[in-house]
Amino acid sequence: MELDARQRAMLEEMGIRVWTPMASAPADETALAKSSLRPSDGSRARVAAPSSPVERPVRAPVPMAAPAVPVGVTAPRALPTDIAAMDWDDLEAVVAGCQACGLCKSRKNTVFGVGHRQARWLIVGEAPGENEDLQGEPFVGQAGKLLDNMLKALGLARGADDAARAVYIANVLKCRPPGNRNPAPEEVLQCEPYLRRQVALLQPRIILAMGRFAVQSLLQHSLPDVATMPLGRLRGQVHSYEGVPVVVSYHPAYLLRTPQDKAKAWDDLCLAQSLMFDAGTS
Numbered sequence: 001m002e003l004d005a006r007q008r009a010m011l012e013e014m015g016i017r018v019w020t021p022m023a024s025a026p027a028d029e030t031a032l033a034k035s036s037l038r039p040s041d042g043s044r045a046r047v048a049a050p051s052s053p054v055e056r057p058v059r060a061p062v063p064m065a066a067p068a069v070p071v072g073v074t075a076p077r078a079l080p081t082d083i084a085a086m087d088w089d090d091l092e093a094v095v096a097g098c099q100a101c102g103l104c105k106s107r108k109n110t111v112f113g114v115g116h117r118q119a120r121w122l123i124v125g126e127a128p129g130e131n132e133d134l135q136g137e138p139f140v141g142q143a144g145k146l147l148d149n150m151l152k153a154l155g156l157a158r159g160a161d162d163a164a165r166a167v168y169i170a171n172v173l174k175c176r177p178p179g180n181r182n183p184a185p186e187e188v189l190q191c192e193p194y195l196r197r198q199v200a201l202l203q204p205r206i207i208l209a210m211g212r213f214a215v216q217s218l219l220q221h222s223l224p225d226v227a228t229m230p231l232g233r234l235r236g237q238v239h240s241y242e243g244v245p246v247v248v249s250y251h252p253a254y255l256l257r258t259p260q261d262k263a264k265a266w267d268d269l270c271l272a273q274s275l276m277f278d279a280g281t282s
């Protein structure tokens with residue numbers, strides 16, 4: 001079957017090799033072929049197809065449009081402007097796709113928060129660690145077990161159906177800083193509107209801020225120099241975030257490393273619970 005150049009090119013693209021007579025041969029080889037194949041009677045001979053494939057035609061390269069963002073790099077995008085009007089499901093969906101800071105590049109999962117959405121207690125931690133990033137849930141692993149035990153001592157549980165016994169747990173940052181490094185101030189700033197909306201939706205009676213970055217994020221407006229204040233100096237007082245009482249305590253991961261401070265953390269829990277008693281809601 002005779003194939004034209006276009007058909008041969010298509011078959012080559014599909015991975016089908018096309019064997020056709022050579023278009024030309026060097027002068028000496030042509031002469032050799034002619035002499036060896038010419039019949040002795042001088043008649044014209046039928047020439048068998050040579051066994052070498054035809055070279056693919058060289059096509060001029062087609063210029064490709066350069067991508068706006070290099071492959072593997074995600075450009076930061078602005079936060080939505082209507083966060084303050086979102087309900088829980090919309091907010092969670094927006095966080096799941098958020099690319100407002102560089103942490104979106106290395107996260108495996110966003111860690112939105114977990115618990116009863118009408119809980120009276122809000123526990124605020126700092127940022128997801130490795131296990132949280134893998135599971136998409138805050139306070140898992142050993143630190144999470146310690147937190148669960150602390151809550152249990154108060155008659156609370158993260159999985160409780162009863163709003164009076166339930167807690168909601170969230171972090172200041174919804175994505176893990178690589179290598180568990182400290183959150184950068186600009187990352188906290190970018191992510192803070194999500195926590196603010198969670199507080200507005202939950203309307204908790206008490207916020208327990210656990211760890212330095214949680215405290216700094218929640219109290220930065222009421223205490224402008226909070227970043228320079230040791231956490232120990234902020235304990236034992238009742239602070240405020242968006243009108244909600246805030247009690248400051250140590251992060252459970254710190255307590256695992258510094259068990260001698262667990263007694264102080266218990267004092268903090270008792271202070272928080274006393275506020276609930278005073279409000280007549282515990």
Ligand code: SF4
Binds near residue numbers: 095101
């Ligand atoms: S840390 Fe917060 S602001 Fe940054 S990408 Fe994650 S959700 Fe968005």
